[in-house]
Amino acid sequence: MAEPEGRPGFAMTLDERIAQLVTLVGGPVRAAAIIGKTRTHIDNMRKPNAPLRLDDALALAREAGVTLDWVATGYHVRPDLAERPDLEDASATGFGSLPGFSRLLPLKPEMVVAGGRSIERWTPSDIAVSAQWLNNAFGLTGDTARYAAAGDGGMAPLIGKGTLLIVDTRPARTLRTGLYLVNVGDELLPRRLNRLPGGNAELIADADPRWHYQLPEPPEPGPELYRIVWSGQTV
Known part of the structure; x- marks a missing residue:
């Protein structure tokens, strides 16, 4: 995993972490190519209080080798969970192994050919979502x-x-x-x-x-x- 630079004695802001994330993947032109957007879109992402799309953050975090937890908070994993032995994969992108989080199934399966016949592949989402968030925000x-x-x-x-x-x-x-x-x-x-x-x-x-x-x-x-x-x- 890439090691983002910290600022001893200071808490990095979200826009500072986004700027560092762009640097980690090779700069704004490379970042734009990764997420399929324009250089202007990347520049806007790095502005203070700019909205951040989760799919953009996920694509850049994967390329940089950092977690979504780091993008959101500055930590690779929540400090209160970092030492728990039952959460060995707690720093994985998307929180898939954390209590109360789960990966969603696709709306439609992907059809693949195996052994000369077509079969359905139900691939869970790359990101995991909070069950509490699903229920509170959408009743789902x-x-x-x-x-x-x-x-x-x-x-x-x-x-x-x-x-x-x-x-x-x-x-x-x-x-x-x-x-x-x-x-x-x-x-x-x-x-x-x-x-x-x-x-x-x-x-x-x-x-x-x-x-x-x-x-x-x-x-x-x-x-x-x-x-x-x-x-x-x-x-």
């Missing part, structure tokens, strides 16, 4: 929350293509206005649900005014929809 559990990647940039700049999303898989009794992941063929596309006069609803793409789909009225079956609850920030 590890069984009702799933992760997915945005299949296109239809909701850019709010949600870019490939953005890590957490969705609610519980059947919705009533669809309310908000952001949803819709299953279109083999793609999971983020879209906004709007209510229309008369009680009907439609899905639209913020970045493409030509894309819209009016949802059929019950009891006609509609597309698979999953409410997006998190896309790097609560939505």
Whole structure:
């Protein structure tokens, strides 16, 4: 693991740790290439009080060989957990082995070919999330929350293509206005649900005014929809 430089006698701020993280991966141009963003995006990340997307932090932390714990707090692992013998992997990126944290299952499995036949691979998320956070923020559990990647940039700049999303898989009794992941063929596309006069609803793409789909009225079956609850920030 890379060893970030500390500041003896001082607590590094988050923007200072982000700046050091960028240095550890080889500078702003290299950091931009790692996360698939522009140099300007990296420069903005290093500004005081700038918002930080979890998927950006995860990609840079992996490349630098540091933990998300260090990015968030300056410690490789919470000091109160560092000496616990039952948490040998406590410093692993994403807190996967810490009590109360778990890795989410994907919304859809990856299809792979093995032994001449196709099988489903359910790969847990790279990051682990707090069960308390899932429950308090969204009323979800590890069984009702799933992760997915945005299949296109239809909701850019709010949600870019490939953005890590957490969705609610519980059947919705009533669809309310908000952001949803819709299953279109083999793609999971983020879209906004709007209510229309008369009680009907439609899905639209913020970045493409030509894309819209009016949802059929019950009891006609509609597309698979999953409410997006998190896309790097609560939505």
